[in-house]
Amino acid sequence: MTEVVIIGGGPGGYEAALVAAQLGAKVQLVSDDAMGGATVLTDCVPSKTLIATAESITTTSESGELGVKLAGVAATANQVSSDLLQINQRIKSLALAQSSDITARLSAENIKLVAGRARIAGAGVVQVGENELKFDVLLIATGARPRVMPEIKPDGELILDWQQLYDLTELPPKLIVIGSGVTGAEFASAYNALGSDVTLISSRDRVLPSEDPDAAAALEKVFARRGMKVINNARAASVVNTGSGVEVKLASGEVIVGTHALVAIGSLPNTDQLGLETIGVKTTATGHIEVDRVSRTSVRNVYAAGDCTGILPLASVAAMQGRIAMYHALGDAVSPLDLQTVSSNVFTDPEIASVGVTQRQIDSGEVTARTMSLSLAGNARAKMQGQTDGFVKLFSNPDSGVILGGVVVARNASELIYPISIAVEQRLTTDQLAHTFTVYPSLTGSIAEAARRLHRVNPGAEQ
Numbered sequence: 276m277t278e279v280v281i282i283g284g285g286p287g288g289y290e291a292a293l294v295a296a297q298l299g300a301k302v303q304l305v306s307d308d309a310m311g312g313a314t315v316l317t318d319c320v321p322s323k324t325l326i327a328t329a330e331s332i333t334t335t336s337e338s339g340e341l342g343v344k345l346a347g348v349a350a351t352a353n354q355v356s357s358d359l360l361q362i363n364q365r366i367k368s369l370a371l372a373q374s375s376d377i378t379a380r381l382s383a384e385n386i387k388l389v390a391g392r393a394r395i396a397g398a399g400v401v402q403v404g405e406n407e408l409k410f411d412v413l414l415i416a417t418g419a420r421p422r423v424m425p426e427i428k429p430d431g432e433l434i435l436d437w438q439q440l441y442d443l444t445e446l447p448p449k450l451i452v453i454g455s456g457v458t459g460a461e462f463a464s465a466y467n468a469l470g471s472d473v474t475l476i477s478s479r480d481r482v483l484p485s486e487d488p489d490a491a492a493a494l495e496k497v498f499a500r501r502g503m504k505v506i507n508n509a510r511a512a513s514v515v516n517t518g519s520g521v522e523v524k525l526a527s528g529e530v531i532v533g534t535h536a537l538v539a540i541g542s543l544p545n546t547d548q549l550g551l552e553t554i555g556v557k558t559t560a561t562g563h564i565e566v567d568r569v570s571r572t573s574v575r576n577v578y579a580a581g582d583c584t585g586i587l588p589l590a591s592v593a594a595m596q597g598r599i600a601m602y603h604a605l606g607d608a609v610s611p612l613d614l615q616t617v618s619s620n621v622f623t624d625p626e627i628a629s630v631g632v633t634q635r636q637i638d639s640g641e642v643t644a645r646t647m648s649l650s651l652a653g654n655a656r657a658k659m660q661g662q663t664d665g666f667v668k669l670f671s672n673p674d675s676g677v678i679l680g681g682v683v684v685a686r687n688a689s690e691l692i693y694p695i696s697i698a699v700e701q702r703l704t705t706d707q708l709a710h711t712f713t714v715y716p717s718l719t720g721s722i723a724e725a726a727r728r729l730h731r732v733n734p735g736a737e738q
C-alpha cells in the first residue's frame with residue numbers, strides 16, 4: 276500500500292486526500308489548523324458569506340425603482356442598515372460548520388488526520404512534533420498568508436488584514452482599503468454596501484489591474500455612483516493607528532484619514548519553515564514551490580498544490596492541482612493542468628467573471644481573435660431586474676469560429692460564465708453556442724446573441 280502524507284488541510288490538501296484514499300493509498304493529512312484551511316476558515320468562505328449579505332443589502336436598497344417600499348417609503352440605500360456583529364457571528368459559524376463537514380467526510384474515507392505543524396525531516400520523513408510520518412509520496416499544500424510590510428502592518432485593532440475583519444463587532448464608519456486587487460476590491464464593494472464610507476487606494480491607474488480593462492472600468496463607474504472614493508495611481512507608504520483612527524500616508528505625501536484600514540497587498544507562500552532544503556525542493560525567487568503541470572516538484576515523489584505554488588491563487592485550482600498530483604503519483608489517468616480553461620470571478624457588485632484568453636493577450640497581438648461585447652442595458656431580463664451596468668464579451672478564433680474566452684460583468688456573473696467555460700473547454704464554435712436554446716427572458720440570452728453576432732460580423736468590422 277502506498278503511504279501518502281499530505282501537509283495542509285485546505286482544498287489543495289483535502290481534495291488530494293480524498294482522491295488518494297479512493298485510489299487505495301494509506302493517507303495521513305497533517306494540518307496546523309482546522310480542516311478546510313485558510314480557504315474555509317479565513318479567506319474564501321468567510322468573504323463570500325459576507326458578500327452574500329452585502330448583495331442582499333444592495334438588491335434591496337436599489338429596488339425602489341422596481342416599486343419596493345420599506346415601511347411605506349421607496350427603498351433606498353439610506354433605509355437599509357446592517358448588524359456587523361450578527362453578520363460576523365453567522366460567518367464564523369458557517370465557516371466552522373463547513374470545516375466540520377470536511378472533517379467528517381475525510382474521516383469517513385479512513386484518512387488519518389494529524390493535528391500539528393509539519394516539517395520535512397529528510398528523505399521519506401515528515402516530522403510533526405514528536406511523531407515521524409514515513410511517506411512514499413508527499414504532497415505539500417501549505418497555502419499562503421497575508422503579506423505585510425514594515426510600514427503597513429496590521430495591528431488587529433484598527434489596522435486589519437482580511438483574516439482579522441471578522442472580529443469587528445461594529446461597522447467601521449470610515450474604512451480605507453489599501454490595495455485594489457481582487458481581495459481589496461471585493462471587501463471595498465462589500466463594506467460600501469454594508470454602510471461604511473469606503474476609500475479604496477490603488478497603486479495603478481485603475482482598480483483590478485489584472486482583470487479585463489472594460490470590466491474594471493464598468494466597476495469603477497458603479498463604485499463612484501455608490502459613493503465610494505477610489506484613489507488611483509497612489510501608493511500607500513505607511514499606515515498608523517492614531518488611537519482614535521488611522522492615517523494612511525501616500526507616497527505623494529498626502530494623508531488619508533479614516534477610522535479603520537484594511538491591508539490587502541497580496542500574499543506570501545507558507546514555504547519558509549517547511550524544511551524544503553533538507554530534500555532539495557526548488558523554490559522560485561518569491562518563495563513559491565516550483566511545479567510542473569502534473570504538480571511534480573524538483574524532487575521525485577514530492578508534489579505541491581495550491582497557493583504555495585503560486586500558479587493561480589484560486590481554491591478551484593488548488594483542488595485540481597492536488598487531485599492531479601494524486602492521479603499522477605498513484606498511476607491513474609491524468610490530464611495536466613490547463614490554465615486556459617480556468618474560470619474565475621471577482622465577487623464585487625456587479626461581479627466580474629472570466630475564462631480563456633484575455634483582452635490583454637488580444638491587444639498585445641499574442642492572440643488573434645474577434646471580439647463581441649454586448650451591454651446588458653439591451654437585455655430584456657436585465658431591464659426587468661433593473662440591472663443595467665454589466666456586459667457580456669466573447670472572443671473567438673477568426674478562422675474556425677471556436678470560442679477562445681469571454682468575460683461577464685453582471686450581478687451573478689459567477690453563474691453566467693459556465694456556458695462560456697463549457698464552450699472554451701469543449702472547443703465549441705460561436706455557431707454551436709448561438710444555436711443552443713436559451714430561456715426567454717434571460718441574461719444567458721446575451722451570451723447567445725453575442726455568439727450570433729460573431730457569425731455575422733465581417734473581420735475588421737468587429738468592436
Ligand SMILES: Cc1cc2nc3c(=O)[nH]c(=O)nc-3n(C[C@H](O)[C@H](O)[C@H](O)COP(=O)(O)OP(=O)(O)OC[C@H]3O[C@@H](n4cnc5c(N)ncnc54)[C@H](O)[C@@H]3O)c2cc1C
Nearest residue numbers: 283285286287307312313314319393418581582588589590
Ligand atoms: C480574501 C480571499 C478570498 C478568496 N476568495 C476566493 C474565491 O472566492 N474563490 C476561489 O477560488 N479562491 C478564493 N481565494 C483564494 C483561495 O482562498 C486560495 O487559493 C486557497 O485558499 C488555496 O488553498 P490551499 O489549499 O493552497 O491553501 P489553504 O486553504 O491556505 O490551506 C493551507 C493549510 O495548510 C496549513 N499549513 C501551513 N503550513 C503548515 C505546516 N507546516 N504544517 C501543517 N499545516 C500547515 C495552513 O494553516 C492552512 O490551514 C480567496 C483568497 C482570499 C485571501
